[in-house]
Amino acid sequence: MKFPIKRPSRDVCNWDPFDEIRGMQEYMEQMMRTFPALESRYAGGTFAPLTDVAEEDNKVIVTTDLPGINRENIELSLKDNFLVISASKGKEEENEKEGYLRKERSFMRYYREIPLPKGVTEEGATAQLKNGVLTVTMPKTEALTEKRIPIE
Numbered sequence: 001m002k003f004p005i006k007r008p009s010r011d012v013c014n015w016d017p018f019d020e021i022r023g024m025q026e027y028m029e030q031m032m033r034t035f036p037a038l039e040s041r042y043a044g045g046t047f048a049p050l051t052d053v054a055e056e057d058n059k060v061i062v063t064t065d066l067p068g069i070n071r072e073n074i075e076l077s078l079k080d081n082f083l084v085i086s087a088s089k090g091k092e093e094e095n096e097k098e099g100y101l102r103k104e105r106s107f108m109r110y111y112r113e114i115p116l117p118k119g120v121t122e123e124g125a126t127a128q129l130k131n132g133v134l135t136v137t138m139p140k141t142e143a144l145t146e147k148r149i150p151i152e
Contacts, residue, residue: 047111048111049064058140060120061136062135066133066134067132069129076136081116081118088107116138
């Protein structure tokens with residue numbers, strides 16, 4: 001005995017193949033945000049600098065390579081437990097020789113969002129740029145102590 005199989009409606013007018021593509025694109029973007037090691041270091045002309053994050057007892061230390069960047073061109077912010085490092089450098093050069101004019105420009109942008117452990121605060125944070133290496137030290141608030149509930 002065969003049971004009648006009910007098939008879902010296959011209305012072609014309501015199906016948009018681009019919905020599937022958008023869904024896959026959102027999934028891939030979420031995966032890239034979840035696993036920073038998978039993200040491209042050269043995304044859209046923006047360089048993601050190499051970064052080290054060290055956690056000590058009462059502070060978090062972030063070290064980032066920013067060669068050739070002046071301190072005035074670096075912007076640091078802390079939002080939603082992410083340290084955001086944004087920096088840029090530009091150079092314009094002009095040479096003129098016997099009727100020949102050469103003008104060269106270069107521009108480099110650095111951007112990186114670094115996830116931080118919970119309890120990091122910007123109060124008392126320090127940043128130092130020395131020889132192209134940016135070191136940001138941020139204190140941690142007192143760790144939340146885990147409370148155990150005894151079973152009777």
